[in-house]
Amino acid sequence: MPYRHEVTDEQIEQAVALLRAGRLVAFPTETVYGLGADASNASAIRAVFAAKQRPADHPLILHLADMAALKHWANAVPREAWLLAEVFWPGPLTLVLPRALHVASELTGGQSTIALRVPSNPIALRLLNAFGGAVAAPSANRFGRLSPTTAAHVHEELGDAVDLILDGGQCAIGIESTIVSFRSGQAVILRPGAVTAEQIEDTLHSEIAVPTQSSPRVSGTLASHYAPRTRLKVVSEDDMESFLRRESAKGPVAVLSQRGRPHGTRAALWQVAPQSPAEYARHLYGLLRRMDDAGCQLIVAESVPELPQWAAIQDRLTRASAAGFEVANAATGT
Ligand code: TXA
Ligand code: MG
Numbered sequence: 001m002p003y004r005h006e007v008t009d010e011q012i013e014q015a016v017a018l019l020r021a022g023r024l025v026a027f028p029t030e031t032v033y034g035l036g037a038d039a040s041n042a043s044a045i046r047a048v049f050a051a052k053q054r055p056a057d058h059p060l061i062l063h064l065a066d067m068a069a070l071k072h073w074a075n076a077v078p079r080e081a082w083l084l085a086e087v088f089w090p091g092p093l094t095l096v097l098p099r100a101l102h103v104a105s106e107l108t109g110g111q112s113t114i115a116l117r118v119p120s121n122p123i124a125l126r127l128l129n130a131f132g133g134a135v136a137a138p139s140a141n142r143f144g145r146l147s148p149t150t151a152a153h154v155h156e157e158l159g160d161a162v163d164l165i166l167d168g169g170q171c172a173i174g175i176e177s178t179i180v181s182f183r184s185g186q187a188v189i190l191r192p193g194a195v196t197a198e199q200i201e202d203t204l205h206s207e208i209a210v211p212t213q214s215s216p217r218v219s220g221t222l223a224s225h226y227a228p229r230t231r232l233k234v235v236s237e238d239d240m241e242s243f244l245r246r247e248s249a250k251g252p253v254a255v256l257s258q259r260g261r262p263h264g265t266r267a268a269l270w271q272v273a274p275q276s277p278a279e280y281a282r283h284l285y286g287l288l289r290r291m292d293d294a295g296c297q298l299i300v301a302e303s304v305p306e307l308p309q310w311a312a313i314q315d316r317l318t319r320a321s322a323a324g325f326e327v328a329n330a331a332t333g334t
Helices: 009-020 040-051 067-073 077-088 122-131 151-161 198-202 238-249 277-292 308-322 327-334
Strands: 023-027 034-038 062-063 095-100 113-117 177-182 187-191 230-237 253-257 267-274 298-302
Touching: 009 034, 009 122, 023 151, 034 062, 034 122, 034 177, 040 151, 067 077, 067 095, 067 198, 077 095, 077 177, 077 187, 095 230, 113 253, 151 277, 187 198, 198 238, 198 308, 230 238, 230 308, 238 253, 238 298, 253 277, 267 277, 277 298, 277 308, 298 308
Parallel strands: 062 113, 095 177, 230 298, 253 267, 253 298
Antiparallel strands: 023 034, 095 113, 177 187
């Protein structure tokens, strides 16, 4: 019989008791695992920042059991936000809205807005319903690292810094939620995800604005975000062979590609990624973790198609590569 991940009612009760006591509980969502704390407890929120080693000015996402709670946490909710909430919640969409006055500034990194989402993972919903309040939860990884998509990843990242991990198996989506904010009622995507720009435009019957410097800060937009420890470079299929010839002379290279390994390739490890964007996203962070542990001097990800349904994956690969960008440039002259 295949192994099934079950979270018992007793475990949910234990998780709720820990949250009420100001402790930290990691739980699965449909995107990635979150590191949860009681959103109304400032010292619990500070413990999240300490566990993640995350700078205090990077705001957290609040997880709610249902959209009715939106009004409690957001001050003004534009019509467009209600529409998106109705269509995409529960699900992988985060809305950034003006915050209610009572919201602890620890949550928002001192900003005037708050990020909110209703996840669809059944275990997350059981936890949120049993807890009865909002759970602040960033991805359950150390700051700047790959988000965890299994309970084992959470343990690898945080060890004893988390009081309980609810094991819901592998996350269905595998990359973080789409983040949308509003400017005069117009939607702006701050982070692409499984809910696409096209879906949002279709729902709102209006175009999405392009983010600017003055848009609210998203820590995931920093170059160092979502990065493996090994430096990573994105290379096109056409350039792959000559790139590998140069790089493998310096030491072992791991490759992530949607093709099978070509004959005679000099990669030390050739990892085949799925063909569909949904499957690719689901496995991306797990594959990168495995490649990160392979002892290679470089990870090379073959570029993915320049198509809207690949935008979120392209975004994560670009961010993962940004950290080692200068080094890669200097090393290869490209
Ligand atoms: O899928 C997800 O969103 C996962 C799961 C656990 O829900 N959570 C997640 O949280 O990715 P975190 O903290 O790793 O990333 C949240 C992002 C950060 O980049 C943060 O800067 C941004 O949301 N954010 C939070 N509050 C914001 C605000 N008021 N304005 C703009 N960005 C905000
Ligand atoms: Mg994160």
